[in-house]
Amino acid sequence: xxxxxxxxxxxxxxxxxxxxxxxxxxxxxxxxxxxxxxxxxxxxxxxxxxxxxxxxxxxxxxxxxxxxxxxxxxxxxxxxxxxxxxxxxxxxxxxxxxxxxxxxxxxxxxxxxxxxxxxxxxxxxxxxxxxxxxxxxxxxxxxxxxxxxxxxxxxxxxxxxxxxxxxxxxxxxxxxxxxxxxxxxxxxxxxxxxxxxxxxxxxxx
Numbered sequence: 001x002x003x004x005x006x007x008x009x010x011x012x013x014x015x016x017x018x019x020x021x022x023x024x025x026x027x028x029x030x031x032x033x034x035x036x037x038x039x040x041x042x043x044x045x046x047x048x049x050x051x052x053x054x055x056x057x058x059x060x061x062x063x064x065x066x067x068x069x070x071x072x073x074x075x076x077x078x079x080x081x082x083x084x085x086x087x088x089x090x091x092x093x094x095x096x097x098x099x100x101x102x103x104x105x106x107x108x109x110x111x112x113x114x115x116x117x118x119x120x121x122x123x124x125x126x127x128x129x130x131x132x133x134x135x136x137x138x139x140x141x142x143x144x145x146x147x148x149x150x151x152x153x154x155x156x157x158x159x160x161x162x163x164x165x166x167x168x169x170x171x172x173x174x175x176x177x178x179x180x181x182x183x184x185x186x187x188x189x190x191x192x193x194x195x196x197x198x199x200x201x202x203x204x205x
Contacts, residue, residue, distance in 0.1 A: 008049040019047055021146035025132050026101045028150055030055070031122050032136040033182065034173030035107040040138050043145040044105060047136075055103045056096070078104070089124045096129065103134070109180045120184040123160065126153040135164065139171040158187045 012019060024030075032044055048055050056078050078095055096104065104125070108118040126133050132150035139145070148167055153160055165182045173179050 002052075004049040005052060008046045011046055012050065017043065017143045017145055019043075019050070019146050020144050021047065021051075021136075022149075024051070024053055024103060024134055024147070025150050027099065027103075028132040028134055029104045029106060029122055029126050030134045030136050030147065031106050031108050032138070033107075033109060033118075033168055034138065034171065034176075034179040035109040036112050036173035036175040036178030038112075039174050040107070043138055044136060047146060048103070048105075053103055054101055055105050056099075057105050058092070089121060089128060092121075092125055093129045096131075104131075108182075112175075112178055114178050115180045117185050118180060118182055120157075120186050123153060123157060123184065123186070127155055135167050137168065137171050138173055140174050140176065141170075141172050157184060161187055 030044075032040060034040075058078050078092060096102070106122045106125075108120075108122050109115065110119040122133065125131070132152055134147050134150040136147040137145065151160075151163065161182060161184060168182055
């Protein structure tokens with residue numbers, strides 16, 4: 001057993017929280033909600049380590065340059081230039097195109113604080129790449145975390161989000177006051193070029 005899996009299983013053995021979830025696609029996107037605490041990322045890390053799933057995450061492009069660049073890329077970082085909204089999703093898709101097995105982990109709420117909308121980057125990346133989206137969650141009402149089935153993005157943003165809303169409707173984050181209801185600005189107007197809500201999610205600072 002590898003050290004990562006050993007750490008994960010030891011933690012889960014003594015944790016009051018329980019993991020739920022089945023197999024993941026070989027290649028896809030994982031979105032996690034509700035993102036209200038640093039614990040959300042920890043739980044996701046423990047689950048992915050336990051299952052031996054390779055994963056990627058988004059980071060500011062400045063962190064992927066210089067001496068830290070090789071380290072960031074080695075642990076799964078994908079560089080994002082957030083100052084250039086035009087072509088940003090295309091750039092992310094291009095970076096991921098050649099990989100055969102991984103999960104791109106995104107927190108679409110974009111912050112641990114309550115907001116009016118989710119960021120729509122995950123939807124645009126999935127729509128352009130054809131990668132399935134796995135719906136991960138943390139639910140403090142039952143003290144469980146994990147993921148549901150992977151879904152295929154249909155190209156109809158509102159229909160896709162209606163399904164996602166139904167999945168998360170009875171769940172609550174670690175700090176329920178920070179829950180951001182699953183909705184995207186693009187459901188009202190998908191034609192806004194370079195709209196900031198097409199930000200893919202939360203890169204690490």
